[in-house]
Amino acid sequence: MKIGIIGTGAVGKMLGTKMTELGHEVKMGSRTANNEKAAEWAKAAGAKASQGTFADAAAFGEMVFNCTRGEVSMQALNAAGAKNLDGKILVDVANPLDFSKGMPPTLTPSLANTHSLGEEIQKAFPAARVVKALNTMNCSLMVNPKLVDGSHDLFMCGNDITAKVAVANLLEQFGWSEVIDLGDITSSRATEMLLPIWIRLMMKYQTPNFNFKIVK
């Protein structure tokens, strides 16, 4: 599959590398056509990796991953361009974290509780098929669920069922057998609201290598 990655941070690089290893073609997008971090990544990730602008990456991908920080996600996706996202599966991995008052962060107030980043992205790009997923864990665990022993869960939501199935199939290639579908994109509120406890647990355990499991 052709994959576009929006963002050049740790999450984008980790996901991008994993997907090239799985045989997918991945284009990483950044604000400028010749971002140093994206170029370095593309060089290291080999023949199936390339880089360009946000718009280049969105146009390239059949599936596009938003791997930007929540506070700049909307700006980056606007730069990627609605026409380049139309009909595409847009996997939103971002969280609207507000670090302005230090650690632990809150969620961005305008994007919490009665709103969420996932929903706002779906509203802003109504022709994209937004799937919120992977946002409740560290990026090392995203691409390697075996990093944490035993069975644990990945939460997903979105309005388009075929898009969710396509994402679940890709996640299965990452090693994820347990994906919990929480329904439509409004459940982004619920998964983004896991971040406050996730961050406190990360501070307590001094490691990001843990995950949630729903025990029934």
Next chain:
Amino acid sequence: MKIGIIGTGAVGKMLGTKMTELGHEVKMGSRTANNEKAAEWAKAAGAKASQGTFADAAAFGEMVFNCTRGEVSMQALNAAGAKNLDGKILVDVANPLDFSKGMPPTLTPSLANTHSLGEEIQKAFPAARVVKALNTMNCSLMVNPKLVDGSHDLFMCGNDITAKVAVANLLEQFGWSEVIDLGDITSSRATEMLLPIWIRLMMKYQTPNFNFKIVK
């Protein structure tokens, strides 16, 4: 131990009954001295159970449980009276859920993300030793962790370590061996923010008999 219960709903009754079974003396408080539900409960729960006003219950308890709905918690605790709560361990089991727009509820906006009910109670009753606990599960599971198979977690937070230890000891009598201390009362934000996903999972699974487990 002498226990006061603030509230006559399912949570208060379930916790009250369990604690009388464990040999504790429990007084259930309500708005009026002769609340029918509280009187019925006290009759059914036997010699160790009694009832009275919110103030009676708070004055009686060495440990006091706030088992009211979040939207009326502050009003009920004000009626219980600061002087009856001074120095007491106040276990806040409530969640500030706002059902005004139907299911699933949001958190009450003024008590979410940058605020929480647990913190506001601690601020309003600075001489009480508030411990937020038990608010991330159904009341049947609170008093019977074996209702869900295998290992799963109970989250607790509060500013007073000896109060948390006392609550953990009581919870051990309920059968809880795994209590995760998230630090000071500001972590109430994090545990109250688990409710949106909890409610969506309850709607998905059509049962409240599940719980969170942190897998490391």
